[in-house]
Amino acid sequence: MSTSNNTRSTSDPTPEELALQKRLKEQLKEHLKQLSRAIVRKPPYCQGTIHLPADDFTLFYGKDAIARRLNFSNASPEELQHLAETCDPATFGLGGEDVYDETYRKAGKLDASDFLLRFTPEAVGLLDVIRAELLVEGRNSTKSIRAELYKLNVYGPEAFFKAHVDTPRSELMFGSLVIVFPTAHEGGALNLRERDAENAQEWTFDSAALLAQAAQPSIAYVAFYSDVEHEVMPVQSGHRVTVTYNLYYAEDAASLPAAQPVPTNEHTFRTKVQALLDDPTFLPEGGNLMFPLRHQYPMSKTPKSDAKARRALKDVATRLKATDALVLKVMRDLSLDASLKIVYQDSGAVLGGPHYVMCDRVVRLEDRYEVQESLYEHLLREEGGVLLNPGRWEDKYLGAYALPRAQVHWIGAPIAWHVNSTKTTYMVYGNQHEMAHTYWKISMYVRVGPVGNRATASEVGVAPSEN
Numbered sequence: 001m002s003t004s005n006n007t008r009s010t011s012d013p014t015p016e017e018l019a020l021q022k023r024l025k026e027q028l029k030e031h032l033k034q035l036s037r038a039i040v041r042k043p044p045y046c047q048g049t050i051h052l053p054a055d056d057f058t059l060f061y062g063k064d065a066i067a068r069r070l071n072f073s074n075a076s077p078e079e080l081q082h083l084a085e086t087c088d089p090a091t092f093g094l095g096g097e098d099v100y101d102e103t104y105r106k107a108g109k110l111d112a113s114d115f116l117l118r119f120t121p122e123a124v125g126l127l128d129v130i131r132a133e134l135l136v137e138g139r140n141s142t143k144s145i146r147a148e149l150y151k152l153n154v155y156g157p158e159a160f161f162k163a164h165v166d167t168p169r170s171e172l173m174f175g176s177l178v179i180v181f182p183t184a185h186e187g188g189a190l191n192l193r194e195r196d197a198e199n200a201q202e203w204t205f206d207s208a209a210l211l212a213q214a215a216q217p218s219i220a221y222v223a224f225y226s227d228v229e230h231e232v233m234p235v236q237s238g239h240r241v242t243v244t245y246n247l248y249y250a251e252d253a254a255s256l257p258a259a260q261p262v263p264t265n266e267h268t269f270r271t272k273v274q275a276l277l278d279d280p281t282f283l284p285e286g287g288n289l290m291f292p293l294r295h296q297y298p299m300s301k302t303p304k305s306d307a308k309a310r311r312a313l314k315d316v317a318t319r320l321k322a323t324d325a326l327v328l329k330v331m332r333d334l335s336l337d338a339s340l341k342i343v344y345q346d347s348g349a350v351l352g353g354p355h356y357v358m359c360d361r362v363v364r365l366e367d368r369y370e371v372q373e374s375l376y377e378h379l380l381r382e383e384g385g386v387l388l389n390p391g392r393w394e395d396k397y398l399g400a401y402a403l404p405r406a407q408v409h410w411i412g413a414p415i416a417w418h419v420n421s422t423k424t425t426y427m428v429y430g431n432q433h434e435m436a437h438t439y440w441k442i443s444m445y446v447r448v449g450p451v452g453n454r455a456t457a458s459e460v461g462v463a464p465s466e467n
């Protein structure tokens with residue numbers, strides 16, 4: 001780990017030196033901005049309609065020995081009413097339990113054990129579409145994926161589901177798939193929302209409009225990264241019937257013989273990074289970049305051991321989404337040492353806060369953190385943390401104890417876990433209570449060598465060792 005450079009000249013800088021320093025600082029700021037802008041983002045979802053043969057709209061359902069049958073391509077209002085009445089009220093996860101609250105979610109649900117559909121996402125080719133649309137960047141598209149049927153939901157008039165993210169069931173879950181059947185309804189659009197430090201973007205999947213436009217009986221689908229916030233707007237009339245699936249990377253992750261397209265975004269970004277590395281005014285003595293990942297990733301909240309937690313964070317590198325995968329790929333292709341980190345922010349310290357500490361794993365703060373020392377010092381002393389961008393005073397103080405520090409240049413605004421007490425705030429709203437896994441904000445730490453010797457990865461093409 002490179003530590004901060006604390007050799008300072010004893011004499012005060014001359015006005016010329018000060019002017020030069022200022023110019024270099026501004027130039028670096030501009031370079032970092034360019035780098036951030038070169039990451040072209042695609043929307044975090046894909047949507048469309050699929051025409052199906054009439055039989056594929058058949059549903060069997062029931063909670064006892066006698067099942068009913070209906071066909072979504074020609075279901076009558078009475079049939080849909082019966083389906084709605086067979087459903088239980090849909091719950092959602094809030095702070096560790098499943099709750100029913102009609103001000104947050106008003107809809108009916110059937111568990112997967114109480115219904116049977118004839119079509120599957122695999123059979124209609126949807127998994128191939130999702131792979132190509134959501135996982136092509138970073139070459140993740142060669143991984144096989146699977147869809148796990150989750151629930152059937154009926155949204156009658158005035159039904160809705162407010163903003164939430166979908167609870168991660170395991171580290172392998174990356175997305176959600178929602179299929180809407182062609183039953184007459186108005187309203188009930190699904191809005192997707194993504195925030196970063198600077199702005200919020202929103203997209204709409206208006207299944208009612210899509211299905212109304214379809215010439216032949218079709219289903220409408222939307223697949224999205226499940227850490228993206230989404231919301232079902234109120235249904236105005238009719239019944240909106242959906243089935244939801246959780247999307248996973250397949251366990252065996254067998255590589256498929258897929259074409260290897262180079263996304264245009266990858267080309268743009270690679271060209272920009274290469275240009276900066278070739279520029280002798282860009283970090284002439286080398287330095288560290290920190291890319292806050294755009295998406296969040298599920299990992300265990302209570303890893304069994306430090307080694308397991310470290311492994312889990314490393315494994316996320318094989319499952320990055322969209323531009324996150326692209327940035328890592330380009331960094332590693334250019335022989336830069338890039339690794340994933342959790343950055344904790346301690347706002348509690350009286351002096352010199354907030355402190356950002358980079359760790360190579362999720363830390364079990366609930367168990368171990370004792371209040372005798374400040375949180376950031378605990379992370380540095382006991383958990384292998386590295387203090388980022390220390391102030392002059394801290395640099396000196398920590399240096400006396402040989403505690404690790406590093407200077408990093410954030411690409412965009414820092415993201416971190418805010419922890420200033422023993423209680424960490426985890427994402428509270430999910431579509432199901434499940435506390436084993438939670439989404440984590442992750443950053444990518446990239447080491448850049450000095451001019452003439454930019455490469456920092458120990459072995460090209462091999463995941464570099466943590467340092």
Ligand SMILES: O=C(O)CCC(=O)C(=O)O
Nearest residue numbers: 166178190232242244431
């Ligand atoms: O019905 C929909 O469009 C989405 C439902 C949803 O977000 C969920 O069940 O988690």
Ligand SMILES: [Fe+2]
Nearest residue numbers: 165166230431
């Ligand atoms: Fe959801």
